Amino acid sequence: MLPPQFFILNGIPGLERVHVWISLPLCIMYTISLLGNLGLVYLIHQEESLHHPMYFFLAMLSVIDLFTCTTTLPNALCIFWFNLKDINFNAYLVQMFFVHGFTDVEFGVLMLMALDHYVAICYPSRYATILTNPIITKAGLATFLRGVLVIIPFLFLVKHLPFCQRNIISHTYCDHMSVVKLSCASIKINVINGLTVALLIGVFDICCISVSYTMFLQAVVSLSPADAWQKVFSTCTVRKSATIITYVPAFFTFFTLHFGVHTIPPSLHLIVANLYLLLLPPTLNPIVYGIKIKQIRDSVIKLFQGEKVPSIQDK
DSSP states (O other): OOOOSEEEEOOSTTOGGGHHHHHHHHHHHHHHHHHHHHHHHHHHHHOGGGOSHHHHHHHHHHHHHHHHHHTTHHHHHHHHHHOOOEEEHHHHHHHHHHHHHHHHHHHHHHHHHHHHHHHHHHOGGGHHHHSOHHHHHHHHHHHHHHHHHHHHHHHHHHHTOOOTTOOEEOSSSOOHHHHHTTOSSOOHHHHHHHHHHHHHHHHHHHHHHHHHHHHHHHHHHTSOHHHHHHHIIIIIHHHHHHHHHHHHHHHHHHHHHHHTOTTSOHHHHHHHHHHHHTIIIIIHHHHHHHHHOHHHHHHHHHHHTTOOOOOGGGO
């Protein structure tokens, strides 16, 4: 049986009358996300004092956030504002590829940032020799390829599902499980594949992040109290905040879709899913890092003042 030529993304069920009002904060968040992440990437590119592994990984995170929210929000706004709900089947697969692929890449970049933190604290004298530009490039490329390769089987499996003329999806963007549940055939292999990939990537990344922070805390214990607390609250707290605002809503969205938690209203789940892709990582990451990291704050201030920020080597 051939797949449908198009799907209908129906928005948030039960809240159709307030779609326009829901779109307003989303639009504001998207604008903040664009300005914040583009500004952060520009700042890291322009300021030599920020040409270090930590900031390169942060730039990667900002680029991924830009791609993720840009592939989803304009389509959601078309649904809310103009009632444009139709989407071609192949276009659905393309957006699904970007949404899930870049989400996996973002998890990988957070893991790389945690490992960078571990090396900087535990091996400060060898930091520059361990995390060279070629190593950073290879790590970023490997993380990107991981995100791309794990999503390809999803596309192949969805492409060959029969849908029996069912094509209405209660969602604002192209999600994997939302379309899989429309199939009139067994979706057991799709569910197993999704759970396997999520658990393998999620558990691996979380284990690496947890080990890096454990080693970090052990290194901090050996420092003087003042230095220890300063490092904990200026670096560890920032990294953990970025990890929490990415992983917690992501796992909430994933498991409620896979296991069909009926006690959670569909509208609440979709709102959390949209906030997860738009508000939490893309909007808050540049704000959190910009406020908490002194080097970025100083670079922003001196950039507006037209002064050159001295590099770490010049200090």
